[in-house]
Amino acid sequence: MKLLVVSWGDFERWTEIKYCFGEEESVGPSTLPILQKVIKPDWTVILLSDTLGRDFSSLEALREDVRGRVMDFLDRIGAGREVDVIIVPGIGQFSHGTFRGNAMDAYHYLLHKLAEIIPPRGDLEVHFDSTHGLNYITLLAYRALEELLGIAAIVNEVKFTAYNSDPYVPKITHELTINVIEERKLTPSPLTEPLPEKSGEYLGNYSLPGREYGEVMKGLKRMENVRKSRGRLNAWISSVINGLPLVFASAFPEVDRLAGAIEELEAAYTEAIALSPGRVERRLSLGKGFGVLVKLHFQAKALETAGLPKDELSLEELLEVSERIFRGSVRASTKKELNKLSEALKFNSPSWIRLVELFEMAGKNPNRQVDDRNFLAHAGLEANLIELKREGELYVRYTREKVKYGGAMKEPWKVIENILSKTLGG
Amino acid sequence: MKLLVVSWGDFERWTEIKYCFGEEESVGPSTLPILQKVIKPDWTVILLSDTLGRDFSSLEALREDVRGRVMDFLDRIGAGREVDVIIVPGIGQFSHGTFRGNAMDAYHYLLHKLAEIIPPRGDLEVHFDSTHGLNYITLLAYRALEELLGIAAIVNEVKFTAYNSDPYVPKITHELTINVIEERKLTPSPLTEPLPEKSGEYLGNYSLPGREYGEVMKGLKRMENVRKSRGRLNAWISSVINGLPLVFASAFPEVDRLAGAIEELEAAYTEAIALSPGRVERRLSLGKGFGVLVKLHFQAKALETAGLPKDELSLEELLEVSERIFRGSVRASTKKELNKLSEALKFNSPSWIRLVELFEMAGKNPNRQVDDRNFLAHAGLEANLIELKREGELYVRYTREKVKYGGAMKEPWKVIENILSKTLGG
Numbered sequence: 070m071k072l073l074v075v076s077w078g079d080f081e082r083w084t085e086i087k088y089c090f091g092e093e094e095s096v097g098p099s100t101l102p103i104l105q106k107v108i109k110p111d112w113t114v115i116l117l118s119d120t121l122g123r124d125f126s127s128l129e130a131l132r133e134d135v136r137g138r139v140m141d142f143l144d145r146i147g148a149g150r151e152v153d154v155i156i157v158p159g160i161g162q163f164s165h166g167t168f169r170g171n172a173m174d175a176y177h178y179l180l181h182k183l184a185e186i187i188p189p190r191g192d193l194e195v196h197f198d199s200t201h202g203l204n205y206i207t208l209l210a211y212r213a214l215e216e217l218l219g220i221a222a223i224v225n226e227v228k229f230t231a232y233n234s235d236p237y238v239p240k241i242t243h244e245l246t247i248n249v250i251e252e253r254k255l256t257p258s259p260l261t262e263p264l265p266e267k268s269g270e271y272l273g274n275y276s277l278p279g280r281e282y283g284e285v286m287k288g289l290k291r292m293e294n295v296r297k298s299r300g301r302l303n304a305w306i307s308s309v310i311n312g313l314p315l316v317f318a319s320a321f322p323e324v325d326r327l328a329g330a331i332e333e334l335e336a337a338y339t340e341a342i343a344l345s346p347g348r349v350e351r352r353l354s355l356g357k358g359f360g361v362l363v364k365l366h367f368q369a370k371a372l373e374t375a376g377l378p379k380d381e382l383s384l385e386e387l388l389e390v391s392e393r394i395f396r397g398s399v400r401a402s403t404k405k406e407l408n409k410l411s412e413a414l415k416f417n418s419p420s421w422i423r424l425v426e427l428f429e430m431a432g433k434n435p436n437r438q439v440d441d442r443n444f445l446a447h448a449g450l451e452a453n454l455i456e457l458k459r460e461g462e463l464y465v466r467y468t469r470e471k472v473k474y475g476g477a478m479k480e481p482w483k484v485i486e487n488i489l490s491k492t493l494g495g
Numbered sequence: 496m497k498l499l500v501v502s503w504g505d506f507e508r509w510t511e512i513k514y515c516f517g518e519e520e521s522v523g524p525s526t527l528p529i530l531q532k533v534i535k536p537d538w539t540v541i542l543l544s545d546t547l548g549r550d551f552s553s554l555e556a557l558r559e560d561v562r563g564r565v566m567d568f569l570d571r572i573g574a575g576r577e578v579d580v581i582i583v584p585g586i587g588q589f590s591h592g593t594f595r596g597n598a599m600d601a602y603h604y605l606l607h608k609l610a611e612i613i614p615p616r617g618d619l620e621v622h623f624d625s626t627h628g629l630n631y632i633t634l635l636a637y638r639a640l641e642e643l644l645g646i647a648a649i650v651n652e653v654k655f656t657a658y659n660s661d662p663y664v665p666k667i668t669h670e671l672t673i674n675v676i677e678e679r680k681l682t683p684s685p686l687t688e689p690l691p692e693k694s695g696e697y698l699g700n701y702s703l704p705g706r707e708y709g710e711v712m713k714g715l716k717r718m719e720n721v722r723k724s725r726g727r728l729n730a731w732i733s734s735v736i737n738g739l740p741l742v743f744a745s746a747f748p749e750v751d752r753l754a755g756a757i758e759e760l761e762a763a764y765t766e767a768i769a770l771s772p773g774r775v776e777r778r779l780s781l782g783k784g785f786g787v788l789v790k791l792h793f794q795a796k797a798l799e800t801a802g803l804p805k806d807e808l809s810l811e812e813l814l815e816v817s818e819r820i821f822r823g824s825v826r827a828s829t830k831k832e833l834n835k836l837s838e839a840l841k842f843n844s845p846s847w848i849r850l851v852e853l854f855e856m857a858g859k860n861p862n863r864q865v866d867d868r869n870f871l872a873h874a875g876l877e878a879n880l881i882e883l884k885r886e887g888e889l890y891v892r893y894t895r896e897k898v899k900y901g902g903a904m905k906e907p908w909k910v911i912e913n914i915l916s917k918t919l920g921g
Contacts, residue, residue: 161662170673204625205659205676233631238589248598250631256687256920311824360645397918398737401871402828445827494682
């Protein structure tokens with residue numbers, strides 16, 4: 070799929086000029102027609118600041134005002150109508166009104182809206198034009214795009230090209246060339262940040278009275294639900310980076326639960342935007358945790374596999390997951406570790422046996438305690454933690470029994486989550 | 496070290512305004528004094544376009560013109576003089592002159608100059624202000640910074656904060672708040688691109704006659720020298736990503752050779768910039784290969800280790816390299832593979848023995864042919880390729896004998912380079 074993303078400022082003030090792009094030329098106030106003509110995108114996304122809005126009767130009215138004017142403008146310049154318009158929360162004081170809130174809302178909002186538009190599956194060609202954009206919104210859009218496309222690149226081929234025209238100088242400029250300023254194939258960049266601990270990191274307070282903020286936070290049941298299971302979700306995030314196929318399959322996120330939490334947070338954020346004549350105040354702010362949720366949701370959609378989550382898998386299934394998701398030495402080591410399991414249980418055994426017991430039966434003297442490094446060095450297939458059975462095919466799962474860790478008997482998933490929480494930044 | 500990087504446009508036209516940042520306020524035409532006051536950077540870098548220059552008598556004169564005016568401006572606004580000014584090759588047509596060249600020169604030039612300023616060793620705190628910058632230079636600077644800091648983060652703690660003030664609206668704005676638009680700790684992001692094959696990808700032709708371009712290219716002895724050894728250098732790039740300690744140590748780049756090639760390319764590029772009254776034309780362009788060289792050089796300086804390159808190392812040394820450079824499951828698997836070598840040769844043996852022979856002596860039946868996946872799955876310590884000796888301590892090296900690969904006997908490093916070339920994007 071071919072996507073064109075353009076970052077725009079105050080489009081009604083642009084001057085007619087001749088644009089040159091490749092072999093084409095076009096005259097008009099915007100680069101859009103010529104970009105669409107040459108690139109032939111399947112879809113176009115226009116990024117605009119809501120500070121262009123002049124109707125303060127409601128948030129919908131404000132956005133509709135901007136959207137309507139963009140649509141009129143598109144008609145005027147003869148641009149295709151296969152577009153989404155993302156109206157980004159901007160800040161500043163203008164002749165028509167004042168817009169207050171956290172400056173990072175723009176990034177989180179862009180991330181969320183772009184994640185809804187960019188298809189997580191299938192090869193992608195993304196073209197980004199920064200010519201007409203506001204500095205900070207363009208920069209934040211670039212970052213959001215780069216992060217989402219790096220995630221999509223785990224399983225898809227993703228190409229990215231950025232453009233910027235020559236600078237426009239009133240009275241001097243007769244024609245402007247649209248230049249390629251970046252062109253590359255994205256390398257896979259899975260999410261590396263964990264879901265944060267504190268609920269305030271998901272939805273921050275900008276200017277609500279403390280008591281009201283407390284009330285809002287108490288109402289966020291779906292976010293709370295996800296936040297409480299962040300140990301498991303962070304283990305999954307780590308499994309993609311560290312090549313842990315059984316953690317990947319067993320802890321695969323429920324996409325709808327993530328979507329529900331994102332929706333809830335967006336609704337609470339939107340609800341708290343106060344409009345009065347000539348003034349918009351975003352009394353809550355979208356936080357880092359919201360951003361991680363959005364990226365996690367996008368990554369889960371990109372890596373979604375029929376039948377997952379699933380906690381008992383055949384060796385074949387685990388090899389398939391590894392082949393699809395992991396790369397380089399991580400993939401090679403993980404597949405080697407999986408294939409070794411086959412050696413450990415050669416006879417049919419319909420009931421689950423702990424790998425550590427198979428080792429003992431074979432006369433080895435395995436460590437009876439789970440060790441962090443060992444867990445990571447064996448693709449998460451640590452002998453105290455996994456169980457095997459064979460019915461022709463070999464099956465693998467994490468044990469449901471407590472295991473020894475740090476000198477005490479602990480729930481297996483508590484142990485896994487504990488080990489993997491140390492592998493993520495934050 | 497604390498670094499402040501600011502992207503600037505036409506600074507002589509800025510209006511006096513009140514800036515607010517944290518608890519501080521300051522009145523002036525630029526955000527710089529208040530940023531310096533609050534952040535207290537050890538060093539400041541100002542990014543400017545050379546399109547501001549009005550003296551076309553020579554490239555030096557053009558740059559000196561800009562530099563001199565910036566220095567006067569810094570005096571006027573009372574900013575600290577602990578600054579570097581990077582004068583970026585910009586493009587466009589202005590009332591005072593026309594600047595032509597490849598738009599991506601700005602990125603490659605920024606990357607090169609920032610790599611000279613950012614210390615590759617030691618923890619870093621980088622603050623980036625995009626308030627006053629030109630769109631495309633700011634975007635390209637952001638990308639260059641992000642890439643270099645991701646490399647520095649392999650062995651250092653790196654924090655990045657970006658700022659942008661509220662938008663300035665003539666006659667409306669009384670004061671502007673400087674907003675944090677990004678704040679994060681960088682995750683390690685080693686270089687993933689290989690050095691390209693074609694010499695034209697290091698230094699491209701913008702507008703030189705073909706014959707002249709050919710002459711220039713023929714003169715690039717140091718670049719040619721590096722380009723010819725790109726197989727070994729690309730293997731090293733891969734070793735950092737894939738956790739291959741013996742490749743890392745044996746193929747460690749000669750930093751000075753890389754610096755020499757970069758210098759030579761920059762000189763040829765600069766030499767080909769033609770100035771005439773009111774016109775600058777950059778007849779060559781810095782290419783993708785130049786960018787990879789700069790990042791490779793920066794990465795080698797960041798990961799430099801006393802005594803490397805070295806092709807015979809003790810187990811202890813290889814474990815130390817792995818602990819310092821690799822992370823997560825890659826580190827754990829690599830250290831496990833290294834420790835397994837200790838088991839393979841327990842007795843003292845002053846002469847080198849191929850690991851595959853030790854396996855055969857132990858009654859195993861190893862594959863006598865090198866296999867790509869096996870090489871990667873064992874941290875590059877593949878049994879046909881490595882030799883061990885023990886004099887109390889265990890030592891490891893790659894064999895100098897030919898090995899079987901793809902059905903034929905081949906030089907060992909040809910095999911390693913071949914396997915690893917497939918692990919890099921491009």
